[in-house]
Amino acid sequence: MPLWQIDIYPAENEVDREGLRTSEEIHELGLGDQVSVVFARGFLVQGELDAEQAQRVAQSLLSDAVTERTVVALAGQPPLNEPPTDSPDVRLVNVLPKPGVMDPVAASTIGAARDIGFDVESVRTIRKYWISGVDDPTFQHICRRALSNDSIEQVVIGPLELEQLNVGTAYEFSLVRVPIRQLSDSELETLSREGQLYLTLVEMQTIRDHFVGLDRDPTDIELESIAQTWSEHCSHKTLAGRIHYSGVGADGTPGGDERQYDNMLKETIFAATQAIRKRLGDEDWCVSVFKDNAGVVTFDENYHACFKVETHNHPSALEPYGGANTGIGGVIRDPMGTGLGAKPVCNTDVFCFAPPDTPADQLPPGVLHPRRVMKGVVAGVRDYGNRMGIPTVNGAVYFDKRYLGNPLVYAGNVGMIPVGMEEKRVHPNDLIVALGGRTGRDGIHGATFSSAELTSESESLSGGAVQIGNAITEKMVLDVLMQARDRGLYHAVTDCGAGGFSSAVGEMGEEVGAEVWLEKAPLKYDGLSYTEIWISEAQERMVLAVPREKWDELRELCQSEGVEAAVLGEFRPTGTLHLRYHGETVGEIDMRFLHDGRPPVIREAIYQPPQTTSLTLPEGNSAEENRETLLGILSSLNVASKHWVIRQYDHEVQGGSVVKPLVGPQCDGPGDAAVVRPLLESRRGLVISCGMNPHYGDFDTYHMAASAIDEALRNAVAVGADPEKIAILDNFCWGYTDRPETLGSLVRAAIACQDLAIALGTPFVSGKDSLNNEFSYLDADGDKQTISIPPSLLISAMGQIEDIALAVTMDAKESGNAVFLVGKTKDELGGSHFCLHHGLHGGDVPKVDAAQAKTTFAALHQTIRDRLVRSCHDLSEGGLAVAAAEMAMAGRLGMTLDLDAAAGSATENLATTGLLFSESNTRFLVEVLPEHADAFEKQLRDARVPVARVGTMTDTQELKATRSGETVLDLPVAAARQAWQKPLDW
DSSP states (O other): OOEEEEEEEEOTTOOOHHHHHHHHHHHHTTSOSSOEEEEEEEEEEEESOOHHHHHHIIIIIISOTTTEEEEEEETTOGGGGSOSSOOTTOEEEEEEEOTTSOOHHHHHHHHHHHHTTOOEEEEEEEEEEEEESOOHHHHHHHIIIIIOOTTTEEEEESOOOOSSOOOOOOOOOOOOBOOOTTOOHHHHHHHHHHTTOOOOHHHHHHHHHHHHHHTSOOBHHHHHHHHHHHSHHHHOTTTTSEEEEEEOOTTSOTTOEEEEESSHHIIIIIHHHHHHHHHHGGGOOEEEOSSSSSEEEEOSSSEEEEEEEEEOHHHHHHOHHHHHHHHHHHHHHHHHTSTTOOEEEEEEEEEEEOOTTOOGGGOOTTOOOHHHHHHHHHHHHHHHHHHHTOOEEEEEEEEOGGGSSOOEEEEEEEEEEETTOSOOOOOTTOEEEEEESOBOSTTTTHHHHTTSOEETTHHHHSGGGOOOOOHHHHHHHHHHHHHHHHTTOOSEEEEOOTTTHHHHHHHHTTTTOEEEEGGGSOBSSSOOOHHHHHHOOOSSEEEEEEOGGGHHHHHHHHHHHTOOEEEEEEOOTTSEEEEEETTEEEEEEEHHHHHHOSOOOEEEEEEOOOOOOOOOOOSOOOHHHHHHHHHHHHTSTTTSOOHHHHTTSOOSGGGOEEEOSEETTTTOEEOSSEEEOSSTTOOOEEEEEEEOOGGGGGTOHHHHHHHHHHHHHHHHHHTTOOGGGOEEEEEEEOSOTTSHHHHHHHHHHHHHHHHHHHHHTOOEEEEEEEOOOEEEEEOTTSOEEEEEOOOEEEEEEEEEESOGGGOOOSSOOOTTOEEEEESOBOSOOTTOHHHHHHTOOOSOOOOOOHHHHHHHHHHHHHHHHTTOOSEEEEOOTTHHHHHHHHHHHHHTOEEEEEHHHHHTTBSSOOOHHHHHHOOOSSOEEEEEOGGGHHHHHHHHHHTTOOEEEEEEEESSSEEEEEETTEEEEEEEHHHHHHHHHSTTOO
16 A cells, blocks of 8 residues: 655745744754754655545645645655755654554544545654754754654654554454462562552552452453552542641641541541531532532532643653643543533643753753743643633743652643533443543553652653643534533543543442443554553543433434444443453452552651741842842743743633733733633623742741632632632642651641631632652762652632622723732741842741631622722732732833831831732732722721722832832833743743
């Protein structure tokens, strides 16, 4: 069968933009200043095509006749490999997806070619680079670091010499048994590690003993099923296990807080929600919490709202685009698989990276450059959300050198589900139906891999754990699912995520039992074993429990929409998971052992915060010094504008975005939270925000967690959310929790979550943890080095606003308006951006007065409802100075500040530095019309909320602050904007 190679170049007089972009990226990575790159994209097309047909495919389907030119020939013929450059040292590099890696463009090409009548059997995409101007060692670095990713791609230097595409060979069945019963403890540990099961010795012993009792060895698929189900990723066994905690007491006494947990998560975060729901009684607005794929709360009389935030860290470390792409794709499926299915209405994302200017020669082996990671992650989230037509409306980006080996990728999705469809139940004899994408080798061992520590070898050992998504397929699945839900064609649904069919079917059939016919699963290509079919994490798949009498109608619906559906088995009331392949039993596991047989994890947790040290501030406090400090903070990566990221996302699609990520007349101010109108026929809105403070964890993880909750809530309140109805989600990303002190820092953060949630009346409705975020490698001396992420707790909040007309933005509105500082400023510069900028250590980390916070949020919300507020901005990174600069920048106005008035709402006689740069919690900068100023101030004072009239909006385009009659800050707003936008203005 002929194999045609199609190369596509820019047409004459068209710019080779991808070649220029690649040259720039190579230069940015420090891999070559004189390199020249010429680029072409290509396709290998195999099918019954003659030369004329191949040309038609190239010109009518694969290229743009106006801007591109094509070269078509049988694969391997010389004309395709001639360099389109006169350079004498040019070398050709071909980059192709590895066999078995999902290639969405190739899949779409096959479908489109067949639709117009061409007999195409298989397609592979190619990226072709002609590189010149570098020596051989640099060339090899460029191939590995800039042009390809070894996790998913193969590099061929020189001409391709292919005659046929390998599309898989038929699998020859052979039942594999693992002789576990006679293994010693050391052999069990070896099996766990080398088999990528990543189970503990006690767990391996439990499995061995179970099969000793059955008088047989497990099959490979049984062992894999147990490993997937018992993985940290799927079962959260550390945080839901037994923990003996010894921490610092309220008075600072080591060991003064000693607790024993049988299930730490249940007894802290879950317990907080239960206490709040009990207190609410008949007014309880939680619908479904911690029992489904997403948390569900009431919205109006017809719909509930649901929210889930996931992590996809380890895959994103290996393959940033694919990891983030499938991270957002997977979390979109969570609301789709909640209850009987929710419609996704918006996405969120939060990223943590090492600084993008990290020198390439300082990277440990096996680590991708942070700049490349950042660009790949953003592109992955962008492409999936935009292609599905779901707006990305809220998020954040954090930078710390400790994220070098383990970038963090949090992805969230909000969905709407009709009232009455929030529950699901599998019925005996329901059919097990797989809906959506086909199954391939992508994602093998994804769940167990995500539970392990990364090493410099992870890139080669765990490449199969990386998936590549196809957003168009998922959009088609969503459309079918919503129709099937409304027609009552299934009893239950869940997404096929971590662990693949093993987790989805295993969880759905836990209370009943299931028999699965693995050969019925639609495959991307031949050659998959029965075990690979079962544990593959190939994307865009849902699993449904379908009544037999509804199957024909569901199948016809799927066919009409071009979505593949297949019956994989049935839920049988046996209490057993029975796996069959062409009639042969390949696995049989008791559901009780699968879900309840895991031995409890018992851990020791110890926490003692670092000793507080005094903070010595720099001498001098002139206007010039404060201006330099403010410009430095504004241009720091954690504060600087993230417009390069935001502007790649479609945050307008679906037409419901009210307050967008960037606000103000020029849409370039940093919005505090998103406001979304999920039902266009209603004026009721959802408010989405987040809070995270990794630097505070270096001082005390209790106060880090408390500050994250306070930040998430004050961001939501700042745009108009009702503080009485805000649901929050926790996402713990931590290091290696087998160390008692590391686990202790996490438990202390969970205690803070419990305390703050109860005090604020803000229930947790869902969550996720990602542990063992550490990267190990051998240095030049052969010594093991480990990079552990800082304790990183993301708090995501979903609030509600009764009328979107009440929404407030942070951009200053009009000259002459009064400016108020709401909240109490304290001497809390520990972990602040002032200290980070000046390289200072010590001081007190910001703390939260929960009772005062609850009062402040309620009182400020009432002033917003009474339409007394023109703009509102929370004080966070950089404190008052940064908040004022951001409000002025966004509104294209100036502002004057009187720090004597600000000092009146401080806890003590703070120095000017403290007043300008303290990051104390529960504070807002509020703009009010002059005629409303007295009413605003009185309303807050009557509620016993600290408030001070500290300034005025001006039309001078200057930010000025005075104290005791002297100017202590004088900064042109244009200079502030330039400093803020420049660092990530890529």
